[in-house]
Amino acid sequence: MKAWILDSTDSGVRLDQVPDPRVTSGGAVLRMLAVQVPAYTRVLTTGGRGGIATPTVLGIGGIGRVEAVGDDVQTVRPGEIALSTGFLSTGRVSDPEEVLLGWTGIGGRGISTAATDAMRRVWRTGTFAERASMPASTLVALPGAEHYADLARLAFLPWLTVAGGGVERSGMGPGDRVVVTGASGQLGGATVLLVLSRGAGTVVAVGRNVDSLERLAALDARVRTVRSIGDRAADAAAMTDALGGDADVTIDALGPAPTADLTMAGLDVLRLDGTMVLIGGVRQTLPIPYDELMHRRITLRGSWMASNETAFRIWRQIESGALDLSALDVTTAGLDDPDAVLSRAESTSGLGFVALLP
Ligand SMILES: NC(=O)c1ccc[n+]([C@@H]2O[C@H](COP(=O)([O-])OP(=O)(O)OC[C@H]3O[C@@H](n4cnc5c(N)ncnc54)[C@H](OP(=O)(O)O)[C@@H]3O)[C@@H](O)[C@H]2O)c1
Structure with a gap:
């Protein structure tokens, strides 16, 4: 598949052909359909927004179609449209630790630990790619999204x-x-x-x-x-x-x-x-x-990130028309020219954004 690879914060983003991700226990593979490229993505890739676990497929958030699920996964089902949040928690109730996948961001005091390192080592995966393999807990099924008229607008759901x-x-x-x-x-x-x-x-x-x-x-x-x-x-x-x-x-x-x-x-x-x-x-x-x-x-x-329940409530608002996304000014782009897309994204702000349609 095609993917945007970040080798290090000195290297810039490159398009590459990499093996399709395989589905594993506890995870699912999404065919990415629409992913917002935040305005500050280029700055982030040069280390301007904190550390990032590299090399990695870059990219956080996005809407995709579930292609395959691990044998123990019930969070999402094959064929469904789902949101990928990229927000992974250890799930340990006494002292949870949280990271973002394919992006910068460690929760709490922002200090990496054995647990955050392990999560970012196992799930070295981002959404600026044709496919992404993600932990099931970071996915939210969006029933009804298959009927939503403009998936590019839905790329704004993570934000x-x-x-x-x-x-x-x-x-x-x-x-x-x-x-x-x-x-x-x-x-x-x-x-x-x-x-x-x-x-x-x-x-x-x-x-x-x-x-x-x-x-x-x-x-x-x-x-x-x-x-x-x-x-x-x-x-x-x-x-x-x-x-x-x-x-x-x-x-x-x-x-x-x-x-x-x-x-x-x-x-x-x-x-x-x-x-x-x-x-x-x-x-x-x-x-x-x-x-x-x-x-x-x-x-x-x-307030850092949000729960899957919050994401789902917002999807329900969008689906019902209570939250109208028609005012968004969406520019769509493909994966082929990362540099041009990052420049384009840098020039967007507010209700304008670039949606990658991988
Ligand atoms: N809490 C979370 O979970 C979470 C999640 C994702 C991102 N974030 C953070 O949210 C921040 C905002 O994200 P964003 O996508 O909207 O993009 P951003 O480019 O980081 O922020 C843009 C906003 O900040 C304003 N701004 C920047 N520098 C300024 C300055 N010197 N003086 C006054 N205003 C200034 C901009 O104003 P003008 O455009 O009008 O100049 C614009 O309103 C990011 O820095 C990111 O780290 C937080």
Whole structure:
């Protein structure tokens, strides 16, 4: 089969012909149909987003048709359409450890252990390929997806699922006033779509990229946009103006910003008893005064990845039409020219993305 191979973070991605993956106990082989190529994929392949177990078939997430399952696997059935999350847990209840497959990412404190090394050694597999062999626990059957009109759009389901983890952990309810910082990114765009579909009253979408913000504003009259100028007080004031008051929930989906200012502005605008959830890739220390967090009774949560149940709930929303993906601007691409596809992906943001159709 054809696959994108990453030999090391110095080598760049290459297309190669490799043996088809074989089905093993505990796993299933998917024929990949639609896989999002995140905007920051090239940066990731050069080591810019943390360590990655190489050599590997690159790629995380995606929609595929199940071709074969291990003799002990009942999670998915041959012939079904399934989501591959790439999110593997040891499943050990006392002290679970988690990794992403074909990508960067170790959960918890981010430190590799014998268990995370073993998981990434056995499952050295990614989804930027014609086929992928994946552990059954990372697969979610999507009954009804065989009738979904445009599978390329469904390639956004993994990003919506990550956003969904954050939204569910925020406790957001219908009518809530929600701020999304980093809304102009793909994860932020996914978050805006999701909070709208779950009944947010007002959504203040904060970012810098004007095109992305305009596309979000066109989604729904409940969306108001704020263009960040990189000044904490001014950005917070603009958010409060747009909200007409304080926020019930802030979800931070920023990429690796050079300061914590915009994240902190999102915290500044929370009401008493408000909740902030961090789902982005900021690598800064947050300067949070103890007494302020205490007196404002703020809940601050992190959210890394999401459960298979969250992914399934989002699929049900999409299938029923409650979550409309028609606003996504999808560019499709094949496997043949990784470099061109990575460049194309780099130029996308917000509700625009590249879907690989392997
Ligand atoms: N929690 C999880 O489970 C999870 C899962 C996957 C990814 N992530 C993380 O989520 C982050 C966001 O992902 P993404 O796909 O949306 O792409 P991204 O390219 O990493 O982030 C883009 C967003 O960050 C903003 N941004 C970047 N640098 C900035 C700066 N210096 N100042 C202000 N804003 C800045 C961008 O604003 P403009 O475009 O407007 O300039 C855009 O809104 C990633 O960094 C990733 O590590 C988390």
